[in-house]
Structures are given as C-alpha cells and as structure tokens.
Amino acid sequence: MVSPFGPDALRYKLDATLMRKFIRLLGILFCAAVLIPSALARKTERPPLPAKIMQANSVYVDCVCPRGLAVARDIALQQLQSWGRFQISQQRRQTDLVFLFSGNPYLGDYVTRDGPDDRPVKVDFTIMTVIDPNTGQTLWTDSRRWGSLRVRGATKDLIEELRQQMEEQVKRWSLNDILLCSVTPVYAGFAHLSPEEALAKSNSGSAKVSGAPEDLILTSPDAPAFCKRAEFLLNPERRIIGFKVCASRADDLDVGEVLQRADQFDFAGAKYSGSDQVYFNAQSKDRKILIQFNVDGHRSILSLVSFFY
Numbered sequence: 001m002v003s004p005f006g007p008d009a010l011r012y013k014l015d016a017t018l019m020r021k022f023i024r025l026l027g028i029l030f031c032a033a034v035l036i037p038s039a040l041a042r043k044t045e046r047p048p049l050p051a052k053i054m055q056a057n058s059v060y061v062d063c064v065c066p067r068g069l070a071v072a073r074d075i076a077l078q079q080l081q082s083w084g085r086f087q088i089s090q091q092r093r094q095t096d097l098v099f100l101f102s103g104n105p106y107l108g109d110y111v112t113r114d115g116p117d118d119r120p121v122k123v124d125f126t127i128m129t130v131i132d133p134n135t136g137q138t139l140w141t142d143s144r145r146w147g148s149l150r151v152r153g154a155t156k157d158l159i160e161e162l163r164q165q166m167e168e169q170v171k172r173w174s175l176n177d178i179l180l181c182s183v184t185p186v187y188a189g190f191a192h193l194s195p196e197e198a199l200a201k202s203n204s205g206s207a208k209v210s211g212a213p214e215d216l217i218l219t220s221p222d223a224p225a226f227c228k229r230a231e232f233l234l235n236p237e238r239r240i241i242g243f244k245v246c247a248s249r250a251d252d253l254d255v256g257e258v259l260q261r262a263d264q265f266d267f268a269g270a271k272y273s274g275s276d277q278v279y280f281n282a283q284s285k286d287r288k289i290l291i292q293f294n295v296d297g298h299r300s301i302l303s304l305v306s307f308f309y
Contacts, residue, residue, distance in 0.1 A: 049169055050139050052132055054250035056096035059086040060133070064102040064116070068123040068148030072101040075155040076128075083163055084297055085249075097139070098131040101155065111136035123147070126154035130162070140165075170250055173226055173302075175257040181227035181245070182289050182307050186220045190232070191309040192239050198232065218243055226305075233306060242308035255293060255300040258282045269295075279303065 059080065063073035076099060080086055089095035100106060103121040106129040107113075124147060130140040142161060144154035186207050190198050195213035202209035207220040209232075216232045223230075230243040247253075258265060269280030278295040288308050293300040 046165065049165055051248075051250070053097065053130060053139050054166065054169060055248040057087055057249065058089040058095045059097045059099055060089040060092040060095040062092060062098055062100045064100070064104070064121070066103075066121050066123070068151050069101065069103050069121070069126065071151050072126060072155045075152050076101060076159060079156055079159045083159070084299065085163070085166070093133055095133055098133045099159075100129045100131055102127050102129070106131070106138060106141065108136055108138065123151070126151050126158065128155070128158040128162075170252050172252045172254070175253065175261065177224065177226045178253065178291065178305055179289065180224040181230075181305070184223050184227065186222045187218060187227075187230070187243060188309070190218070190240050190243075192241070194238055195232070195234070195240070198240060227307070230307075233308070240309075242306060244304060244306040246304055247302040249301070251302055253291070253293075253302040258291060265291075 061073055061076045061080070063069065063076075065072050077088065080088060080099075086097070092098055098110065100110065102117070103123050103125055104117070104119050105127060107117075110131050111133070125143045125145050127143040128141065129138055131137065132139055140162060142158055144150075144157055146154045186205075189205070190201065190207070190209075193201065195216055198209050198216060199213070206222045207218060209216050209218055211217045214234070218230045218232060219228060221228065227243070227245050230245050232240050233242040233244055235241045265282040265284055267280060267282055269278065271278050280293055280295065280300075282291045282293075283289070290304075290306040290308075291302075292304040292306075294303045295301075
C-alpha cells in the first residue's frame, strides 16, 4: 500500500498529473488535426471565376500606388508578360479587364469617380482588384498584408493566385469530345435546309434554332458537351452545310492529341488578313472536321471547330 505522505505517493500524483496533461494535449492536437484542414479548405474555397474573366483577351494595369506601392504596376506588367495569357492594353476603356492595385479597398467607382482616388493610404496591404471596365463591377479581388517592403512579392503572389484559379477552371476537351460532335444525330436533320426551314423545323424535337436567318444559333441538351451550342454554316446558295463552335479562352484542346493522329489530318497555317496573328488548321482527311488554333508565342490556343455534313 502506498503511504499518502511518502515519496511514492508524491511520484504517483506527479505521474497522474502529467498523464492528464498529456491526454489533454492529445485532445488539442486531435482537434487541430481535424479543424485546421477544414478551416483552410473554407478559406481557400472560392466561387467560380466569372465568364468575363475566363474569356478575356486584354488587360489594362492601373495602380493607386503612393510610396512603396509604386512598384506594383511594373511587377504586375512583368508577371503578365511572362504569363502570356493576356494582351497588355494601353487604354483602360478599350480593354476586357482592368487589374487595379491599391492599398485601400476598391469602392466600385472606377467608371464613375471624378478624378483620382485621394484617400490617405497606409502601405500595409497590397490589394488586387479585377474590374469590368464597362461597369466598374468587381470581378475578383484579394489582398496580402505583407507591408511596404514586400509589395513585389505580394503582387507576384496575387497574380499567381488568379492564374492558378483560371487554369483550374479551364475546360480541357479531349479530341474525342470534339469528334463526337461530327456524328451527333440531333443536328443531322438540318443538313442542306435553308435558314427559314431550319427555324421552322426547330419547333419540334430537342434542337432549338434562334437568331437572324444569316446568323442562326443551334442549341440542344442532347448534343455532346462541346457542341451543345453551335452556329450554322451556310454556302453561297444559303443552304446549311454544317455548324461551328467558337471556342472561348476557357476552352482548351491539347494540340499534341491532334499531332498524335497526324495521319488522319491535313495541316496548314497562315496569318489572318490584315493582322500579325498566326493560326494553323487541322482538317480531317474526309473534310468533315476543321480544327483551328491560334498561335501565341509557343502556345497553340483552340479557336474554332467547324463540322461539315
């Protein structure tokens, strides 16, 4: 029996106290292991980017940047040029997006404000706001509270965050996804009709036709995913000879997939008339499919796919 007053009793009490502390510590660590990842997940979850961002081609970089913030614009331009996703615009009203860097939160007044933002700025935050230049609407925003000495790093980090979100949201089609559209029966019934006949025919069945006779849009929930929305192609006699899908910058096709099947395609390339923009085509041997890519530096960007009856 342990004496309640001897050294064994003291050691017993100390061991019991340490054990209780150890058990509490294990409980804290367990809760942290469960809660911290879910908290981080909640922090990093963001809504999908608007189509306005995903489909944009040009960006104007603006900066309300006193003192230490002044480097943000130059760093942003360097990062965008390295990324190569956007054309850099020199006119803020003739661009698809405005990237605004500031130390104060954006007030939504980019289009309506009279004169510069003259609020006092404490260079504590670097804030990046993506703005619709037509409406002044905020399309995306985030910030880094890294202080005036880390504006360069904060600017790079913000652009990289947006880049990752955009790349995660791009729909990467396979060549098979695209080829399925050439054999879908839902559009076959419009072959060689006039636009007026196509409009009348769309009153029945799952394929719907809308728009002006020379610019008809074809939609169907039963069509393959890539061509659920397409535009009719007409010949000089105003007969429907096929349909086309104009890809947005949110659509992607690995050109390597096409090159791997080079024996099934004929290839050609050129510049658009009156432009320095280079493109190349991959046309199937049976002339039923024409896939067009725009060339931007070393990148090939899916532009247009035409399907012929």
